[in-house]
Amino acid sequence: MAATEELIRVAVEAGTPLLLATLGEIYAERSGVLNLGVEGMMLMGAATGFMVTFVTHNPLLGVVAAAVVGVLLSLVHAFVSITLRANQVVSGLALTMIGLGLSSLIARKFVGLPLPVRIPTIPIPGLSQIPIIGPGFFNHDPLVYFSYACVAILWYVLYKTKMGAAIRAVGENPAAADAMGVNVFLVRYLCVALGGGLAGIAGAYLSLVYAPMWIENMTAGRGWIAIALVVFALWDPLRAMIGAYLFGGLEAAQFTLQARGIDPSLLGMLPYIATIIVLLIGVKETLRKRIGAPAALCKPYYREERTL
Amino acid sequence: MPSWIKLVRRADVTRTTVIAVTAASFIFAFLLASIIFFWQGINPVAAYHDIFISAFGSLRGLYFTTLKAIPLLLCAVGLILVFKANVWNIGAEGQLLLGAVAAGWVALYALPNAPSFVVIPVMFILGAVAGAAWAAIPGFLKGKFNVNEIIVTLMMNYIAYKIVEYLIYGPWRGAGSWGYPITDEFPETAQLPLIPGTSIHYPTLVLAILSSLAMYFLLSRTKFGFEVKAVGYNVEAARYAGISFFKVCFVTMLISGALAGIAGVGEVAGLHHRLIYPWSISSGYGFSAIIVAWLARLHPIAAIFMSFLLGGLFVGGYAIQVSMGLSYSVIHLFNGLILICLIASEILLNYQIVLPRGELKWQRLKS
Numbered sequence: 133m134a135a136t137e138e139l140i141r142v143a144v145e146a147g148t149p150l151l152l153a154t155l156g157e158i159y160a161e162r163s164g165v166l167n168l169g170v171e172g173m174m175l176m177g178a179a180t181g182f183m184v185t186f187v188t189h190n191p192l193l194g195v196v197a198a199a200v201v202g203v204l205l206s207l208v209h210a211f212v213s214i215t216l217r218a219n220q221v222v223s224g225l226a227l228t229m230i231g232l233g234l235s236s237l238i239a240r241k242f243v244g245l246p247l248p249v250r251i252p253t254i255p256i257p258g259l260s261q262i263p264i265i266g267p268g269f270f271n272h273d274p275l276v277y278f279s280y281a282c283v284a285i286l287w288y289v290l291y292k293t294k295m296g297a298a299i300r301a302v303g304e305n306p307a308a309a310d311a312m313g314v315n316v317f318l319v320r321y322l323c324v325a326l327g328g329g330l331a332g333i334a335g336a337y338l339s340l341v342y343a344p345m346w347i348e349n350m351t352a353g354r355g356w357i358a359i360a361l362v363v364f365a366l367w368d369p370l371r372a373m374i375g376a377y378l379f380g381g382l383e384a385a386q387f388t389l390q391a392r393g394i395d396p397s398l399l400g401m402l403p404y405i406a407t408i409i410v411l412l413i414g415v416k417e418t419l420r421k422r423i424g425a426p427a428a429l430c431k432p433y434y435r436e437e438r439t440l
Numbered sequence: 441m442p443s444w445i446k447l448v449r450r451a452d453v454t455r456t457t458v459i460a461v462t463a464a465s466f467i468f469a470f471l472l473a474s475i476i477f478f479w480q481g482i483n484p485v486a487a488y489h490d491i492f493i494s495a496f497g498s499l500r501g502l503y504f505t506t507l508k509a510i511p512l513l514l515c516a517v518g519l520i521l522v523f524k525a526n527v528w529n530i531g532a533e534g535q536l537l538l539g540a541v542a543a544g545w546v547a548l549y550a551l552p553n554a555p556s557f558v559v560i561p562v563m564f565i566l567g568a569v570a571g572a573a574w575a576a577i578p579g580f581l582k583g584k585f586n587v588n589e590i591i592v593t594l595m596m597n598y599i600a601y602k603i604v605e606y607l608i609y610g611p612w613r614g615a616g617s618w619g620y621p622i623t624d625e626f627p628e629t630a631q632l633p634l635i636p637g638t639s640i641h642y643p644t645l646v647l648a649i650l651s652s653l654a655m656y657f658l659l660s661r662t663k664f665g666f667e668v669k670a671v672g673y674n675v676e677a678a679r680y681a682g683i684s685f686f687k688v689c690f691v692t693m694l695i696s697g698a699l700a701g702i703a704g705v706g707e708v709a710g711l712h713h714r715l716i717y718p719w720s721i722s723s724g725y726g727f728s729a730i731i732v733a734w735l736a737r738l739h740p741i742a743a744i745f746m747s748f749l750l751g752g753l754f755v756g757g758y759a760i761q762v763s764m765g766l767s768y769s770v771i772h773l774f775n776g777l778i779l780i781c782l783i784a785s786e787i788l789l790n791y792q793i794v795l796p797r798g799e800l801k802w803q804r805l806k807s
Contacts (some may be wrong), residue, residue: 168590172776208780218783221528221590225730226779237480240767312479348769352599360591365566397606405604406594415587 139384140268144276145342147380148336149174151279152363153358154372155286157329160206162290162367163323164303164428167222169209170331171355172231173202177335179235182346183242191251195275195336202332203325205231210324214317215434228355236348247344251275275337282330287369303426306433316433331355353404360407363414364425375410379428382406447791451470458737461788463578465781466735472777482764489749490763491756501755503638506645507711509751511536511722513648513704516736516743517655517731518696523738524659525692526672526786531578531593533726537718538574539567539704541604542610544623544715556629558642563630563705571701574600581691583686590663591691597726604718612715623715632710641710644702651699655740668692700726724772728754731779 146183153170160167177198185194209227213220251273301309302319310316339346365371386399402412474484495505515532522529543563551559578592614624632641659665670678671688732750736742757771
């Protein structure tokens with residue numbers, strides 16, 4: 133069973149950055165803001181996380197710095213799309229371009245350098261002894277456990293608390309939420325910022341654990357895959373886990389197949405083709421279960437023009 | 441937005457205002473970039489000097505700028521059409537690469553011995569078909585099932601990259617390429633003619649300018665152009681008026697993909713004369729074309745000038761890459777900053793900002 137354990141372990145490791153980024157984007161979209169800048173925020177997180185860890189030899193500081201940079205970038209998008217009411221699609225695209233260019237500029241002297249410290253793997257006593265799933269899920273670095281905690285907390289908050297109800301209301305009908313006394317702008321800013329922070333950490337995971345090094349454009353489309361996973365997850369943090377590990381498993385399978393002599397260029401297409409398929413499944417499910425995207429997604433809120 | 445600033449929707453905007461706001465946001469983006477450069481220990485004045493001189497300071501520079509403007513304009517004209525319909529084709533990059541692949545197949549495998557007057561038109565036609573076919577997939581999925589076209593077009597970009605990579609590393613690797621991942625050189629009959637003394641492949645340049653004139657006509661004078669704008673303005677209202685969203689979405693995607701495909705033919709048949717690394721064939725024209733379209737405020741004729749402006753930025757990007765040792769990706773920073781300043785400035789076009797006069801504010805404070 134060692135092979136299965138190894139497959140799960142690699143799938144979780146490769147899926148963790150996708151999971152973190154997807155969770156953040158779920159919250160942003162639930163509040164009605166589409167942020168297409170995930171790829172750019174992840175790249176900035178990866179670059180910042182690597183540089184700070186390289187200089188301070190403290191990975192925790194690196195992760196925190198990556199989160200802060202992610203938040204700052206996402207606030208640019210929040211300001212432009214929420215306050216200035218500009219087109220969210222274009223603003224997000226611009227953010228991705230800025231992240232790509234800026235990360236390659238600021239980290240240009242760190243390309244390919246080896247990371248001096250590693251984030252340690254800490255097996256969870258007891259849980260990691262469970263056959264098959266134990267070593268696969270509970271023998272990881274702390275960031276993986278952090279992502280588990282995020283799934284649980286974000287799911288609970290979204291569905292079981294007053295705050296979560298407010299977020300969902302803002303994303304479905306901001307005028308009604310406003311009339312109930314919810315601060316629409318504040319909720320949207322906070323959700324977008326949360327998305328930015330998690331995307332930053334997702335990037336740091338790539339450059340500190342998964343790679344571990346910094347190369348230009350190292351996310352290779354993972355930010356976009358995360359945005360597709362939001363649809364597949366039907367905007368539900370629990371379902372996001374399934375999608376993220378599915379893609380993690382696909383990445384793991386790629387290595388195995390490549391070792392068997394299948395052309396790496398053709399194998400490299402798999403995640404992108406799978407993304408399109410997953411998106412189609414998501415849309416079909418949306419129709420079947422009648423759960424759609426948040427109704428106010430992509431629509432700026434004009435308080436002075438509300439009709440309620 | 442503080443509550444004492446009032447925004448009043450503008451009824452109409454003059455052309456002068458649009459040009460002034462666009463120019464101001466362009467300049468503002470460069471100011472932001474200079475702050476970043478300064479922080480990174482790079483002299484922004486020297487960098488901008490290098491960019492400007494290399495792109496516009498000499499005849500040679502202008503040739504290079506024109507060369508970059510050709511694919512930018514072709515892609516941008518197509519994007520203007522889809523963006524008008526509020527459909528987001530972010531996949532011009534991939535559609536361009538598929539056009540290049542089609543040209544490579546015609547030049548090297550299908551018609552290696554045919555005369556120029558046969559090969560060149562066939563390359564352009566098949567390149568357009570290949571680009572359109574690549575755009576048809578996201579266009580169909582969006583029009584039929586409302587699948588997010590942004591993600592699908594982006595994924596198609598990555599897949600197109602891998603296809604070119606597969607071809608140049610595998611079956612199409614040239615016999616005379618000394619093991620490098622490139623194809624053989626196109627036969628001379630499949631190389632586009634140049635303006636003497638330059639490297640400007642004029643057939644593609646002519647096609648690009650014609651496409652922007654044709655797009656102006658299509659958008660302003662035809663029923664289809666009206667339908668596109670109606671869908672872009674309000675999908676539901678257009679549906680009630682009997683306009684098929686599927687038709688508008690699918691057809692605009694096909695046209696935009698075809699134009700990007702033509703750009704790809706121009707790049708390989710006019711410039712490189714072989715298939716090379718995908719990121720060397722395109723270096724991001726499909727993405728920069730988005731900025732051209734937006735700078736032109738979705739006006740096809742304005743796009744001609746804007747493609748030269750952004751083409752100059754490409755040439756300048758190469759120049760500072762060499763002179764300052766920066767990565768080529770820095771050009772994305774400029775692109776992103778320009779784009780975000782442009783859309784942020786749109787609030788100035790859509791609204792009039794009314795600041796309260798002193799006495800009014802005083803009254804507010806008292807009450």
